[in-house]
Amino acid sequence: xxxxxxxxxxxxxxxxxxxxxxxxxxxxxxxxxxxxxxxxxxxxxxxxxxxxxxxxxxxxxxxxxxxxxxxxxxxxxxxxxxxxxxxxxxxxxxxxxxxxxxxxxxxxxxxxxxxxxxxxxxxxxxxxxxxxxxxxxxxxxxxxxxxxxxxxxxxxxxxxxxxxxxxxxxxxxxxxxxxxxxxxxxxxxxxxxxxxxxxxxxxxxxxxxxxxxxxxxxxxxxxxxxxxxxxxxxxxxxxxxxxxxxxxxxxxxxxxxxxxxxxxxxxxxxxxxxxxxxxxxxxxxxxxxxxxxxxxxxxxxxxxxxxxxxxxxxxxxxxxxxxxxxxxxxxxxxxxxxxxxxxxxxxxxxxxxxxxxxxxxxxxxxxxxxxxxxxxxxxxxxxxxxxxxxxxxxxxxxxxxxxxxxxxxxxxxxxxx
Numbered sequence: 001x002x003x004x005x006x007x008x009x010x011x012x013x014x015x016x017x018x019x020x021x022x023x024x025x026x027x028x029x030x031x032x033x034x035x036x037x038x039x040x041x042x043x044x045x046x047x048x049x050x051x052x053x054x055x056x057x058x059x060x061x062x063x064x065x066x067x068x069x070x071x072x073x074x075x076x077x078x079x080x081x082x083x084x085x086x087x088x089x090x091x092x093x094x095x096x097x098x099x100x101x102x103x104x105x106x107x108x109x110x111x112x113x114x115x116x117x118x119x120x121x122x123x124x125x126x127x128x129x130x131x132x133x134x135x136x137x138x139x140x141x142x143x144x145x146x147x148x149x150x151x152x153x154x155x156x157x158x159x160x161x162x163x164x165x166x167x168x169x170x171x172x173x174x175x176x177x178x179x180x181x182x183x184x185x186x187x188x189x190x191x192x193x194x195x196x197x198x199x200x201x202x203x204x205x206x207x208x209x210x211x212x213x214x215x216x217x218x219x220x221x222x223x224x225x226x227x228x229x230x231x232x233x234x235x236x237x238x239x240x241x242x243x244x245x246x247x248x249x250x251x252x253x254x255x256x257x258x259x260x261x262x263x264x265x266x267x268x269x270x271x272x273x274x275x276x277x278x279x280x281x282x283x284x285x286x287x288x289x290x291x292x293x294x295x296x297x298x299x300x301x302x303x304x305x306x307x308x309x310x311x312x313x314x315x316x317x318x319x320x321x322x323x324x325x326x327x328x329x330x331x332x333x334x335x336x337x338x339x340x341x342x343x344x345x346x347x348x349x350x351x352x353x354x355x356x357x358x359x360x361x362x363x364x365x366x367x368x369x370x371x372x373x374x375x376x377x378x379x380x381x382x383x384x385x386x387x388x389x390x391x392x393x394x395x396x397x398x399x400x401x402x403x404x405x406x407x408x409x410x411x412x413x414x415x416x417x
Contacts, residue, residue: 026232026295028220037307038337045376047416055094062087064412072159073152075402083112099131117162135178142171165196181222188215210240228261248283255293269299279316289358309335328356343376362396385411
């Protein structure tokens with residue numbers, strides 16, 4: 001099972017990951033044990049689904065209600081509202097000894113109680129296929145989604161009007177090969193972005209449209225049964241829509257690092273790497289942005305009932321504030337998952353994001369916290385609740401964005417077959 005830091009957005013109400021804010025992990029993949037908190041299979045509470053000629057079909061519908069005290073993420077004159085969500089999902093899987101196939105489809109409709117111009121419809125379709133084993137494997141994945149870009153983030157500075165929506169089409173090929181104590185992991189991918197127009201916005205949002213091409217290679221060597229060293233390099237090509245009003249923002253992004261990994265089976269997985277990264281614009285009038293590259297992953301299982309996850313990752317994206325620069329986003333995350341009872345888990349997550357706007361005199365910090373229980377009632381019904389808090393801090397002179405605070409709460413009920 002590929003480990004994922006999914007509960008960090010507990011109660012956030014997002015569908016799928018963001019494109020430009022998706023951090024690139026320059027480190028070997030982390031595989032968690034199957035019998036730890038969060039991964040343990042509980043037959044009595046697992047959805048049954050349908051078996052159709054070797055394909056497992058798992059339909060589900062989630063009904064949720066969420067309330068926020070600051071819908072537009074503004075420092076003053078905050079508007080509170082509640083929303084109802086309906087989210088049907090369909091997952092189709094097929095596994096054999098040497099291959100695995102998964103197809104996921106989802107649709108989410110969000111309806112606000114007062115601010116009806118904030119109503120949205122999001123959807124996504126994703127397919128992934130993997131063939132091989134622990135020694136050698138090839139995988140391919142592709143997906144398409146329509147998603148809301150969260151306000152008050154590095155990607156959305158709009159504090160009024162309808163939500164900012166984008167359509168994302170992406171695909172990737174990955175490979176893994178192990179030669180006794182030496183292993184290689186490679187990835188190549190491409191992503192297309194198309195942003196929808198926003199009524200009342202001061203500028204046409206299509207300046208954000210573009211493509212990104214990426215390649216990554218991670219090499220690792222086992223020094224001992226528990227310790228290994230690794231080196232990683234990545235290249236990304238940013239190809240944005242041309243606009244005479246904002247100039248050429250196309251850029252090449254290079255990063256590389258070296259690191260060490262310690263793996264104490266079924267108790268601790270820790271890896272950390274450091275290096276250098278640079279973001280060079282095609283237009284020579286734009287100043288390059290360079291700095292340290294860091295990546296870290298932590299999995300700690302102090303008991304069979306408690307899982308601790310952590311990560312530090314980076315990415316670079318275009319800045320919506322000055323339209324011609326770029327911003328380096330470094331995010332540290334921590335998660336706790338505790339099995340209070342066999343069918344009740346307690347989740348808590350926190351994230352701290354640092355936004356470095358290149359050569360600008362300002363920067364930003366964002367703190368996000370969330371916590372709540374998950375109750376698996378039986379194999380067709382589960383419930384979840386959470387409370388969340390986020391705060392953004394503006395630092396330096398001339399920052400074009402405002403700080404904000406937001407409290408929120410969410411409850412949901414999932415019906416599965």
